[in-house]
Amino acid sequence: MTPMPDLTDTVAAAAVVARTSRRPPGRREALLAAALDVIRRVGTSASMDEMAAEAGIxxxxxxxxxxxxxxxITALADQFADVLVARLQLALRDAARATQTDADGVIHRAIESYVGFIEEDPALYGFLxxxxxxxxPALIAVIERVAGAIAGVIRDNFTAQGFDPRPAVTFAHGIVGMVHLAGASWARNRDISREELxxxxxxxVSRGLTGAATPLQPR
Amino acid sequence: MTPMPDLTDTVAAAAVVARTSRRPPGRREALLAAALDVIRRVGTSASMDEMAAEAGIxxxxxxxxxxxxxxxITALADQFADVLVARLQLALRDAARATQTDADGVIHRAIESYVGFIEEDPALYGFLxxxxxxxxPALIAVIERVAGAIAGVIRDNFTAQGFDPRPAVTFAHGIVGMVHLAGASWARNRDISREELxxxxxxxVSRGLTGAATPLQPR
DNA sequence: TGAATCTATAACCACGGGTAATATTACTGC
DNA sequence: GCAGTAATATTACCCGTGGTTATAGATTCA
Known part of the structure; x- marks a missing residue:
């Protein structure tokens, strides 16, 4: 907020705002990084004192x-969402022109990127x-941003194929929760391979319970 | 721990254990109920002092x-899981003899019971x-118990129909996470009806993305 | 009654979030 | 250079909460 207050008309005020802010530009990011480091090291019980010490302040x-x-916490969650949504957008990039046939490929890539993300930084997720x-609000924002990205793709494909796009947002929330909890459970014991998961x-996601098992044993 | 130390051989020790424990039987449950009351009233920030005061101790x-x-917390989570699993078992009761045709009915009842449950006691869930x-461990136990109940039904139906039962546990985790997060998001703004959700x-769950929209507009 | 013992209480400690009061650095004008 | 001023950083502190100890109150058996 107010990163560079603009000049006012009074001379006194001008003298005030003339002073340059001695706050280094990348400082906030550095502090966030330090906080992340200590969270990854000491786990979810990281205290404000510890984070400050890690940053040397x-x-x-x-x-x-x-x-x-x-x-x-909000700043951390926002950063978390930034990276996650960016990755998802990358995986969903060519989903708009995906036909029914290669829809599985898009879903597969999206799920893989999500699983990989929560797998490689469990400490941050745990802390949040x-x-x-x-x-x-920050956590809701993360969920809504991720689900929003997914809902957009679903809605586009549904309308393109003449389906009712209304359930798209519920579907998106469901998919997020599904991948999330299944991924977290898998990360605990890793009883199957990552590819299998x-x-x-x-x-x-693609064919549901009644259709999911079909390709394995076509009866 | 040591709820009733067994008799030792010395007479003095025998005299010790002869004294009846003045701990009332239903006390623990009453304390849990009081804790739940204060959690529902003051929210997730309920302190141990408050809960003790609520119980008059x-x-x-x-x-x-x-x-x-x-x-x-563990005791609360266990109790939570008890009620939730009991409800789910009720909904899944006749799932074993469910054919492909009425599988949707079973899924529908199970999801409805779950949604209703997390809807009616949001404070407890938030506290946990x-x-x-x-x-x-207590939260993992809740998830595993719920997912286990669902996985059993899926596995039974899959094997009965000649499908590979291996994905059942992953499917169960996915379904739990899906209903849970979608339900929580829905409970926030309730933009659609509960029936629609x-x-x-x-x-x-039943037919996946590629099949979910079909019945609404059969092309 | 009195000794022994289980139970409950009040007072206390430790620790983490959050905030004054205070010192220090850096920039401006003379 | 040198004050004066404003931004920045630090030390020391307050307060609430989880958790424990020292102590008082019941209750049972002899």
Missing amino acids: TKPVLYRYFRDRDGL TQHAPPEH VDDLTAL | TKPVLYRYFRDRDGL TQHAPPEH VDDLTAL
Whole structure:
């Protein structure tokens, strides 16, 4: 907020705002990175003191950049969503011109990118879900952004094929939750291969329970 | 721990254990109920002091019945799982003899019971997810119990129809996550009717993306 | 009654989020 | 250069909450 206040008409005020902000530009990002480091190291119980120490500063500085702990959590969640949505968009890039036949390929790539993402940074996810209430605006924003991206693709394909696009948003939420929880459960014990997991989920999303098992044993 | 120490050989020790435990039988359940009450009233930030006060006792008594805060959370989660699984079993009762045709009915009932459950006690769910890490054994137990019940039904039907039962457990996890997140998102803004939500999720589970929209507009 | 013991309480400790009061650095005008 | 000023950083502190200890109150058997 107010990164560079514009000049006012009074001379006194001009003198005030003339002073350059000594706040380094990339500082906030560096603090976020330090917070992430300590979260990855000590787990979800990372304290504000520890994060400040990791960044080589003290607590009040942290509170200057992020209003409070909640602000830091929100910033982390936003960054999380940025990377995740970017990856998903990449996987869904050519989904618009996907026909029914290669729809499985799009779904497969999207699920794989999601699974890979929550797999490679479990600490951040754990920190967010533990310290933010499930109704936390930042977490809702993450879900809505991811689901929104998916819902857009579904809606496009449905309308292109003459289907009712209304369920798209519910479907998108369902898919997000499905991949998320199944991925988290899989990451715990890894009883099947990663490929099997993604294949199974792709089958479930694409053809559902009544159709998912069919290709394996065509009766 | 040591709810009733067994008799030793010394007479003195025998005299010790002769004294009846003055701990009332239903006390633990009453304390759990009081904890639930205060959680429903003040939200996820309910403290141990508040819960003790609600039950008309003080903190150390609470710590005598539940080892620590984590023990109370575990007890709440277990109770949560008990009721949820019981409801699900009821909905899945006649799923074993379900044919392909009425499979949708079983799925529909199961999803409806789940949605209804997380809808009617959001405070408990919020408390659990906020105060327990996502890898908390008690939460994992809830997920595994629910998913296990669903996986059993899927596996039975798959094997009965000559399909490969291996993906059943992944499918179950996926379905749990799907209904859960879609239900939570729906409970926030309720932009569609409850029936539409359950119908959509049933379609997604049963026939997937490629088949879900078909019945609405058969091309 | 009195000794022994289980139970509950009040007072306390530790620790983490959050915030003044205070010191330090850097820039401006003379 | 040198004050004066404003931004920045630090130390020390407050407060609430999980968890424990020292102590008082019941209750049972002799």
